[in-house]
Amino acid sequence: MNETTRSSQWLFGAAAAAVVALSGFATSTAFAADKLTYYCSAQEDWCQLMVQAFEKETGIKVAMSRKSSGETFAQIKAEARNPKGDIWWGGTGDPHLQAAEEGLTEAYVSPMRGELHDWALSQAASANDKTIGIYAGGLGYGYNTELLKEKGLPVPASWMDLTDPVYKGEVQMANPNSSGTAYTTLATIVQLFGEEKGFEFMKALHKNINQYTKSGSAPIKAAARGETTIGIVFMHDAVKQAVSGFPINVVAPSEGTGYEIGSMSIIKGARNPESAQKFYDWALTSAVQSRSLEVKAYQVMSNKAADSSPSAPKLDEIKLIDYDFKKYGSSAERKRLLKKWDDEVKSLPR
Numbered sequence: 001m002n003e004t005t006r007s008s009q010w011l012f013g014a015a016a017a018a019v020v021a022l023s024g025f026a027t028s029t030a031f032a033a034d035k036l037t038y039y040c041s042a043q044e045d046w047c048q049l050m051v052q053a054f055e056k057e058t059g060i061k062v063a064m065s066r067k068s069s070g071e072t073f074a075q076i077k078a079e080a081r082n083p084k085g086d087i088w089w090g091g092t093g094d095p096h097l098q099a100a101e102e103g104l105t106e107a108y109v110s111p112m113r114g115e116l117h118d119w120a121l122s123q124a125a126s127a128n129d130k131t132i133g134i135y136a137g138g139l140g141y142g143y144n145t146e147l148l149k150e151k152g153l154p155v156p157a158s159w160m161d162l163t164d165p166v167y168k169g170e171v172q173m174a175n176p177n178s179s180g181t182a183y184t185t186l187a188t189i190v191q192l193f194g195e196e197k198g199f200e201f202m203k204a205l206h207k208n209i210n211q212y213t214k215s216g217s218a219p220i221k222a223a224a225r226g227e228t229t230i231g232i233v234f235m236h237d238a239v240k241q242a243v244s245g246f247p248i249n250v251v252a253p254s255e256g257t258g259y260e261i262g263s264m265s266i267i268k269g270a271r272n273p274e275s276a277q278k279f280y281d282w283a284l285t286s287a288v289q290s291r292s293l294e295v296k297a298y299q300v301m302s303n304k305a306a307d308s309s310p311s312a313p314k315l316d317e318i319k320l321i322d323y324d325f326k327k328y329g330s331s332a333e334r335k336r337l338l339k340k341w342d343d344e345v346k347s348l349p350r
Helices: 001-034 042-059 067-076 093-099 118-126 145-150 179-191 195-205 216-223 234-241 275-283 286-294 331-346
Strands: 035-040 061-066 087-089 132-144 169-174 209-213 232-236 250-252 261-266
Touching: 035 042, 035 067, 035 275, 042 061, 042 275, 042 286, 067 093, 067 179, 067 331, 087 275, 093 261, 118 132, 118 261, 132 145, 132 179, 132 216, 132 234, 132 286, 169 179, 169 275, 179 195, 179 232, 179 261, 179 331, 195 331, 209 216, 209 232, 209 250, 209 286, 216 232, 216 234, 232 234, 234 250, 261 275, 275 286
Parallel strands: 035 061, 035 087, 169 209, 169 232
Antiparallel strands: 087 261, 132 232, 132 250, 132 261
16 A cells, blocks of 8 residues: 555545544534523422423423522522523512622523513513513412411401411411512512511511421412411412412402512523523413413413413502512612521521
8 A cells, every 4th residue: 555545544534533523513512402401480380381391392301490589599609600500480580680680690682572561571671681571470478268267367458467466376488588489578578668667577477477488389388288377478379279279368468569570581601502592482472371371370471462360360450569679689689688687587586
């Protein structure tokens, strides 16, 4: 074999190896684009529905982790140097806004924005397009009618009613450090009564609390099971228990109340950004949002054409405060309020 032949064979072999390597790289890249790591902060069955529907419609394989919004925010922050998640869907908007402020999420302008309610777009504007509203829900509480009657307790109708000593050990709410629902409660009370009187309210309420749960929806589930009489939650979570046949009455507090804008954000440094954007656009369609009714999720959805249930709380009939999402979703204000609650409320004996 002469030198020219050997050289040609070497070049052919090198070229073939390069083709194989590039082919492998392309396959690897395509495979990566067909994955999605999904952090969900909504109710478990809704999270699972979203996974199954997205996988079926797109063929993209989804790895899902379900935690409360406060816990998910903490996880994303802990993973900031080596992000593992691609998209965060659901949960109260305040921690989504804080994540945006701290540079933990990416700006994205979806082509679906023209179909959304103004409040969903206002949420996006507050975060420089690093999050967007996917649903809204009013804050309140629910009570177990059978337990209330059995214990001879009066029917509560306001926030202040919950501080009556007659309800000692009868009220449950989540911990605002881990739960977006409970943080919204804290921020609502401060805005409704002013900070000084608001914290006096939280101290009085603390005396009646039997447990601070990790998850925001846990208190009303406990009330449905007869483990507590009253659960402070978003009203749609209480409606779900009532519609499911449990003896739960839903209360919109007479003084007025706050509300959430459940949100969605793409995580900065996402390993599968194309899949994340596909999910983001898909999750904003009316068809997908209408499927919330399949799992008895009674929030008001952000797509104007999405179906809603007659059982869902009607926000236009509830006395809502002008909730300051910008202020109470900021990192500094959130940390300040949580520290004050830990120091002045949680530390008190019950």
